Amino acid sequence: MLNLGDEMLFRTNLSRNLLVDCAFTENHFTVDDASDFQLYKERITCLPLSEPRKAELALYCVAAKRFHKPVQPKSWFFESQGIGHTPEQGDLVSLSNVLNDGVFIALEVGENATLCAYTDLVPFALNDSKTLEFGQVIKVMHDRMSDANTLFFTQQMAMVG
Template identity: 35%
Template structure:
């Protein structure tokens, strides 16, 4: 996984928020510039707060024991930091998902479920009742006509969140 460096900076190209990783490397985030609350006019350096978000999110993902490559982990973390720092607030859309009797998150990871299926999310912001989440599954089906792609944001009531449990392999020994 990439570690933040002092020469990283945010900028917008014609359409998307980008992160320059130095040495002529650029990362295109999933967020178009028109969905940002603040748009970097030129360069906005990846600062101490951005680095703190980056480390905290990476730690949560690693503790959640997701099966991710270093590149996948970096991609999720950069998009999550971009969402936390720049994205406009999103509307509440809890009605798409099944209310849970026992709900919550584990390491800020959760799943959302409805009649169409289930998808995994990373909690980015939350208060007592509501959480803003980023889709970390390939997609999250809302209904037969709508779905969210990976890294899109959704706000839901916390009673829709199913605590994330990483897949584990059970070994059995025969005597």
């Protein structure tokens, strides 16, 4: 749980076995957390989510970035995009497989893989028996990603005219 002050506690959607040990002690919302929250909140403004859901997603992202255990990529769930895309923290990326396409937000960017959070309310089918829910995270190699920022920017530009 993350203490947000004023008697507000936030509980993450991450399962206990995915959290580092310090996640189980008292934790306060830090300046770095606030900076990350603001970055994620700004980057997801274009998503078709209500304001409370955007705040929830941004908090999930902060919690995952701060408390998620290091994990290996699970890229086999997604199709290769050729050369792929190396995102920056907060970038929106597109991932797809034979079952669906989805938009994710980059949380921790590594040299070859990135920890991403799923941004849609409709579950993302990884295979016939596994799904990702809103705000859940997965680490994926960059060759599976494509840039989704331009998709949303282009749509916003088209709507203005």
